[in-house]
Amino acid sequence: MRTTPTLTTKLMATGCAFLFLAMVSIGLTLWVTWKLEGGAAAVNEAGRLRMYTVRMALALETHDDARLQALMKDFDSSLELLRAGTSMRPLFVPWSDDGRARFDGIRTEWVGLREAWTAPRKPESAVLVAQADAFVRGVDLFVDAIEVQIARWTAALHVFQIFMMGMAIVAAVVFMALSFLLVLAPVSRMQQALARVRQGDLGTRVPVDSDDEFGQLAEGFNLMASALQTSHEDLERKVREKTASVEIKNQRLSALYEISAMASEAGSLATLAQGFVQQVRTLAGADAAVVRWSDEANERYVILAADGLPRVIAQREHCLNAGTCLCGPIGDQPRTRVIPIITQKDMLLPHCHEAGYEVLVAIPIMVQHRVLGELNLFFRSSAELSSEMRDLLEALVRHLASAMEGLRAIALEREAAVSDERSLLARELHDSIAQSLAFLKIQTQLLRDAVAKGNTAARDRSMAELDVGVRECYADVRELLVHFRTRANQEDIEVALRSTLSKFEHQTGIAAELAISGHGLPLAADVQIQVLHMVQEALSNVRKHSQAHRVQLRVQRHPWSFEVQDDGVGFDTSAQRSPDSLHVGLGIMRERAQGIGATVQVQSAPGQGTTVRIALPHQLLPSTEDAAEPGDALPPSRP
Numbered sequence: 001m002r003t004t005p006t007l008t009t010k011l012m013a014t015g016c017a018f019l020f021l022a023m024v025s026i027g028l029t030l031w032v033t034w035k036l037e038g039g040a041a042a043v044n045e046a047g048r049l050r051m052y053t054v055r056m057a058l059a060l061e062t063h064d065d066a067r068l069q070a071l072m073k074d075f076d077s078s079l080e081l082l083r084a085g086t087s088m089r090p091l092f093v094p095w096s097d098d099g100r101a102r103f104d105g106i107r108t109e110w111v112g113l114r115e116a117w118t119a120p121r122k123p124e125s126a127v128l129v130a131q132a133d134a135f136v137r138g139v140d141l142f143v144d145a146i147e148v149q150i151a152r153w154t155a156a157l158h159v160f161q162i163f164m165m166g167m168a169i170v171a172a173v174v175f176m177a178l179s180f181l182l183v184l185a186p187v188s189r190m191q192q193a194l195a196r197v198r199q200g201d202l203g204t205r206v207p208v209d210s211d212d213e214f215g216q217l218a219e220g221f222n223l224m225a226s227a228l229q230t231s232h233e234d235l236e237r238k239v240r241e242k243t244a245s246v247e248i249k250n251q252r253l254s255a256l257y258e259i260s261a262m263a264s265e266a267g268s269l270a271t272l273a274q275g276f277v278q279q280v281r282t283l284a285g286a287d288a289a290v291v292r293w294s295d296e297a298n299e300r301y302v303i304l305a306a307d308g309l310p311r312v313i314a315q316r317e318h319c320l321n322a323g324t325c326l327c328g329p330i331g332d333q334p335r336t337r338v339i340p341i342i343t344q345k346d347m348l349l350p351h352c353h354e355a356g357y358e359v360l361v362a363i364p365i366m367v368q369h370r371v372l373g374e375l376n377l378f379f380r381s382s383a384e385l386s387s388e389m390r391d392l393l394e395a396l397v398r399h400l401a402s403a404m405e406g407l408r409a410i411a412l413e414r415e416a417a418v419s420d421e422r423s424l425l426a427r428e429l430h431d432s433i434a435q436s437l438a439f440l441k442i443q444t445q446l447l448r449d450a451v452a453k454g455n456t457a458a459r460d461r462s463m464a465e466l467d468v469g470v471r472e473c474y475a476d477v478r479e480l481l482v483h484f485r486t487r488a489n490q491e492d493i494e495v496a497l498r499s500t501l502s503k504f505e506h507q508t509g510i511a512a513e514l515a516i517s518g519h520g521l522p523l524a525a526d527v528q529i530q531v532l533h534m535v536q537e538a539l540s541n542v543r544k545h546s547q548a549h550r551v552q553l554r555v556q557r558h559p560w561s562f563e564v565q566d567d568g569v570g571f572d573t574s575a576q577r578s579p580d581s582l583h584v585g586l587g588i589m590r591e592r593a594q595g596i597g598a599t600v601q602v603q604s605a606p607g608q609g610t611t612v613r614i615a616l617p618h619q620l621l622p623s624t625e626d627a628a629e630p631g632d633a634l635p636p637s638r639p
Contacts, residue, residue, distance in 0.1 A: 005212075006212045006213060007182055007183075007212040007213045007214060008213065010178070010182055010212075011178075011182070011183075014174075014175065014178055018171050018175070021167060021171070025160075025164045025167070028160060029157070029160065029161070029164070032153060032156065032157045032160070033157070034090060035092060035094065035153055036150060036153050036154060036157070037090060038085065038089070038090040038091050038092030038093075038094075039092065039093070039094045039146060039149065039150040039153065040150065041089050041090065041091040041092075042082060042085075042091055042092060042093040042094070042146055043143055043146050043147060043150070045078055045081060045082055045091060046082065046139060046142055046143045046146065047143065048078050049075065049078055049079070049106070049139045050136050050139050050140070052071050052074055052075040052078065053075075053132050053135050053136055053139070054132065054136070055067075055071050056068055056071045056072065056075070056117065056132075057128055057129065057131075057132040059071060060117055060122055060123075060128055061125060061128065063122075068117070068118075072114065072117075072118075075110070079106070079107060079110070082103065083103070093146060094146060094149035094150055094153060095149070096145060096148070096149050098145045098148075099142065099145035099146060099149060102138070102141050102142040102145050103142055105138055106135075106138050106139060106142055109134075109135060109138055110135070113131060113135055116131065182214075183214075186214035186217075186218075187214075189206055189207075189218075190206060190214075190217065190218070190221065193205075193206045193221060193225075197225060197228070202225060202228055202229035202232055203225075203229065204225055205222050205225065206218040206221050206222060208222070249388075251283075255279055255282070255283040255396075256392065256395065256396060256399075258279060259275075259276060259279050259280075259396055259399055259400075260399055262275045262276070262279070266403065266407070268407070269304070269404060269407055270304070270305065272400070272403055272404065272407065273291045273304045273305035273400075274305040274307070276291060276305065276396075276400050277289040277290065277291050277305045277306060277307040277375075278307045279396075280375065280377070280393065280396060281307050281308055281377070283392070283396075284361075284377055284389065284393065285383075286308070286361070286377040286378060286379055286383075287308055287357065287378050287379055287380045288306070288307065288308035288309040288310075288357070288377070288378040289306070289307050289308060289309075289375070289376070289377050289378070290303055290305070290306045290307075290309055290314075290375070290376040290378075291303070291304045291305045291306070291365070291373060291374075291375055291376075291400070292304065292320070292373050292374045292375075292376065293372065293373040294371060294372065294373045294374070298371050299321065300319055300320065300321055301319070301320045301373065301374065302318065302319045302320075303317065303318050303319075304373065308378075309378070310355055313352070313355055325352075334364035334366060334371055335364070336361070336362070336363045336364075336385075336390055336393070336394060337360075337361070337362045338359065338360075338361050338383075338385050339359070339360040339361075339362065340358065340359055340382075341357050341358055341359060341360050352378065355378075356380050357378040357379065357380055358379060358380060358381060358382055359378075359379040359381075359382060359383045360376060360377070360378055360379075361376070361377040361379070361383075361385060361393075362374055362375070362376055363375040363377075363393055363394060363397050364397075365397050365400060365401050365404075366397075366398075366401060367398075367401040367402065367404075367405050372401055372404060372405075375393070375397055375400075377393075433473060433477060437473065440466060440469045440470065440473065443462050443465045443466045443469060444462075444466065446458065446462045446465075447459060447462035447463060447466065450462055472544070475543075475544075478507070492522050493522070493523060493528045493531065493532065493555075494514075494516060494555075496528070496532050497514055497532070497535065497553060497555065498514055500532065500535065500536055500539070501513075501514055501539075501551075501553060504539045504543070504551070507543075508542075508543050510542070510543070510548055510549065510550065510551055510566075511549065511550045511551070512539075512550075512551045512552075512553065513550070513551070513552045513553070514553050514555070515552065515553070515554045515555070516554075516555040516556075516557070517554075517555070517556055517557070518556050518557035518558050519557055519558060520557035520558030520559075520560065521558075523560060523616070526596075527596050527616070530592045530593075530595060530596050530598075531560075531562060531596075531598075531614065531616070533592055534562075534589045534592050534593060534600070534614055535553065535562055535564060535614070537585050537588055537589050537592075538564040538585075538589065538612040539551065539564065540585060541585045541586070541610075541612075542564070542566045542568065542610075544585075545568070545569075545571075546566045546568025546569060546570075546609070546610060547568050547569050548566035548567050548568030548609065549567060549568075550566065550567050551564065551565070551566045552564075552565045552566075553565075559615070559616060559617070559618050560615075560616040561613060561614065561615045561616065562613070562614040563611055563612070563613045563614075564611070564612045565609065565610070565611040565612075566609050566610055567609045568609050568610060569606065569607060569609075570604040570605050570606050570607055570608045570609050570610050571604050571605075571606060571610070572604075572605065572606055573602055573603070573604050573605075586600070586602060589612070589614075593614060596616070597616075597617050598614055598615060598616045598617065599614070599615045600612065600613070600614055601613045601615070
């Protein structure tokens with residue numbers, strides 16, 4: 001069976017033929033060049049014969065027998081080298097009949113000339129010169145014979161090179177023709193077919209007109225184009241399906257974003273729940289949606305928000321006991337349930353069935369494994385809840401639960417802030433005005449006893465004490481008002497300290513100065529408040545007891561420290577006879593310092609003023625976690 005040679009075989013055969021011709025041509029060229037190089041060396045060596053002849057004639061005239069013998073020996077060596085040749089140099093005499101005859105004549109003549117020159121009786125000078133000239137002319141004729149032969153080889157080499165150039169042109173033309181027919185034309189057809197495929201013409205096919213590699217490639221291209229056309233049609237169908245699915249997912253994702261935004265912006269639980277049921281009802285395609293809020297024990301469920309639910313059902317089922325309806329009883333493991341209402345015949349409250357609902361979807365609202373309520377979706381036709389829709393609804397419910405927990409946490413924070421403010425007010429009243437009022441009560445009792453006994457001196461003394469006590473109590477009230485109106489700055493306490501010193505200077509007439517040095521991180525807001533109250537208490541003691549003319553507040557950052565120094569009368573810190581109000585004020589300062597881990601030091605001496613230093617530990621930095629852990633949150637309010 002006859003088979004067509006493959007493209008590889010054709011190209012290999014053509015390449016091998018061209019390679020063989022090229023190698024033969026190169027070999028012949030190198031061989032001729034080698035011969036020419038040997039001939040040139042032979043010409044050079046023959047020239048040495050002439051040089052040796054002249055030198056031997058000079059040696060005979062100068063009667064230098066030793067040199068004559070050495071030159072004759074070199075002459076014999078050159079003759080032998082021309083006769084035998086050598087491949088080392090290379091050196092080859094291009095022999096011809098004339099060249100061979102001339103060389104034999106030189107050898108014969110040299111034998112006679114050698115005998116004459118080595119005879120005991122040397123030839124005369126004129127004879128010697130004539131012999132040498134005759135011998136040199138014979139050598140010249142031998143050189144001419146060699147050059148004639150070299151010229152012939154050179155002409156042959158030129159002819160051969162012209163032949164090689166013509167063969168190279170023919171080979172190039174043949175190679176280009178074969179390349180076009182065997183390679184370029186099929187490749188061009190394939191490129192055109194690929195261009196049409198790139199332009200979208202997947203029905204493009206390449207004709208198969210041979211069974212070589214390009215024929216096989218064309219068959220493979222046709223198969224690929226066919227498979228690509230089929231895949232493209234399938235891909236278009238799948239893209240249409242996926243596009244429809246992506247549009248649905250985008251709608252659901254948009255609803256998820258809207259619910260998340262609404263959950264972050266809602267200001268009340270009712271607003272949050274109402275917006276949530278409207279969004280979820282539209283997203284799920286339900287006929288009605290309800291958010292129910294349960295009590296702590298999950299025994300009662302109250303409607304928090306509803307959308308699409310008939311008013312009668314909303315009124316009748318505003319508060320349900322667990323077990324009386326399909327809503328609510330979720331068991332020990334809360335989960336999403338799809339309940340066919342039409343098959344439930346033992347319901348105590350058949351309102352859903354009477355309203356025409358056929359399917360109920362119940363999704364528990366949970367946070368931290370605690371059930372807060374339930375989302376109910378009502379359908380008047382049979383509905384199947386896909387896994388994607390189930391996951392989406394559960395995610396939305398988790399957002400709702402988190403938002404509800406966030407609203408509850410905000411309410412608790414507000415309540416805690418009010419409670420902290422009230423506790424602070426009560427402590428301030430107890431630590432200042434309450435003690436003053438207790439002192440006034442004691443003085444009132446002493447005044448009553450003095451009046452009853454008619455003791456005028458005691459009466460006047462009690463009245464003076466009452467007057468002083470009332471004045472101090474009034475001053476404490478004004479100072480408390482100043483304290484409560486002064487608030488620390490969350491970034492830096494410097495503004496609050498300057499405001500405090502300004503008010504102190506205005507009320508007392510005592511010059512006050514603030515000096516701050518160093519750099520450090522700001523204090524936490526709660527620590528700033530405590531430090532500010534301690535500084536205010538130190539200034540209050542200055543006002544009451546120091547009789548100072550000047551006060552300086554020095555603040556050092558990193559580590560934080562505060563020093564209140566006055567130039568007043570001072571007191572003996574080791575004695576136990578310090579004024580009661582001063583003792584109480586220092587006690588209050590130490591209690592506040594103990595609450596934040598700080599220390600209070602008092603340095604004073606009679607006539608040398610007083611210095612109160614408040615030193616804070618290094619770890620008192622601004623808090624970055626103001627919110628409590630989820631597990632620490634209080635349970636939400638229940639209906």
